[in-house]
Amino acid sequence: MPILTTPEKTDTSVKREDTVSQQQDSQTGTMVELSSVSKTYTNGYNALLDVSIDIKKGEFLFITGPSGSGKSTFLKLLYGEESPTQGEVIVDGVNVANLKGDHLSFLRRRIGIVFQDYKLIAQRTVAENITFVLHAQGYTRKEIQRRLEPTLKLVGLSSKADRFPDQLSGGEQQRVSIARAIIATPPLLLADEPTGNLDPDNSWQVIEILEKLNTFGATVIVTTHDEQLVRWCNHPVVQVKNGRLYRK
Numbered sequence: 682m683p684i685l686t687t688p689e690k691t692d693t694s695v696k697r698e699d700t701v702s703q704q705q706d707s708q709t710g711t712m713v714e715l716s717s718v719s720k721t722y723t724n725g726y727n728a729l730l731d732v733s734i735d736i737k738k739g740e741f742l743f744i745t746g747p748s749g750s751g752k753s754t755f756l757k758l759l760y761g762e763e764s765p766t767q768g769e770v771i772v773d774g775v776n777v778a779n780l781k782g783d784h785l786s787f788l789r790r791r792i793g794i795v796f797q798d799y800k801l802i803a804q805r806t807v808a809e810n811i812t813f814v815l816h817a818q819g820y821t822r823k824e825i826q827r828r829l830e831p832t833l834k835l836v837g838l839s840s841k842a843d844r845f846p847d848q849l850s851g852g853e854q855q856r857v858s859i860a861r862a863i864i865a866t867p868p869l870l871l872a873d874e875p876t877g878n879l880d881p882d883n884s885w886q887v888i889e890i891l892e893k894l895n896t897f898g899a900t901v902i903v904t905t906h907d908e909q910l911v912r913w914c915n916h917p918v919v920q921v922k923n924g925r926l927y928r929k
């Protein structure tokens with residue numbers, strides 16, 4: 682297991698009492714259910730073929746598979762970025778394929794998403810990047826401040842709240858994007874190749890944060906093609922191969 686070497690370590694002792702109290706009661710049942718799902722893109726490419734899977738609340742699951750195997754497509758179906766050509770996608774009891782407009786926005790508020798390329802706004806500070814969505818969703822200034830400090834602490838960036846993304850390392854930028862994804866305490870966290878641009882120490886740090894969130898109650902689904910990373914962790918793994926899913 683690699684040793685953390687970044688100067689400001691993540692604070693995994695941070696408690697997020699609101700997260701725990703909201704989520705401990707609802708730790709049973711299914712968070713994600715796909716039934717006979719296929720996805721064919723408009724160019725005729727079959728990305729997923731007759732896929733069925735149940736992911737329980739509170740699970741930490743890795744999705745692995747080679748480039749182009751359908752990992753991102755799988756996640757996109759969960760947050761309604763793509764619709765299945767066939768079959769049903771149920772997330773937290775809601776059929777995603779039927780959602781539009783405000784209903785889809787409402788579901789997405791309950792899903793935190795982390796991308797490989799961070800997707801930070803260059804002209805905004807760390808704090809602004811993290812709280813941007815909360816402002817847009819009408820949270821009060823006081824509530825935003827109440828959430829910001831523990832979230833920054835959790836990702837080890839308390840001293841860098843006023844920096845801009847280009848003043849941060851790649852690992853720090855990814856931790857900003859995780860903070861942005863979790864500040865609204867979503868019960869489901871999706872991370873699409875979150876360590877794809879990071880060295881082993883930073884990758885491990887990202888995984889440690891995701892694991893901590895999982896212990897707070899979030900269901901976490903992480904795609905990666907990094908087999909070594911998967912071996913380090915003792916979490917269930919699903920492999921995507923030729924558009925089909927296999928539990929390992």
Ligand SMILES: Nc1ncnc2c1ncn2[C@@H]1O[C@H](COP(=O)(O)OP(=O)(O)OP(=O)(O)O)[C@@H](O)[C@H]1O
Nearest residue numbers: 722723724726728747748749750751752753754755
């Ligand atoms: N919008 C699209 N239109 C057509 N084909 C697409 C589209 N998006 C993805 N594909 C194809 O579907 C397949 C699965 O893509 P996907 O991005 O899900 O793979 P992946 O496993 O996440 O790959 P990577 O590890 O490289 O990110 C690929 O062959 C890809 O070219």
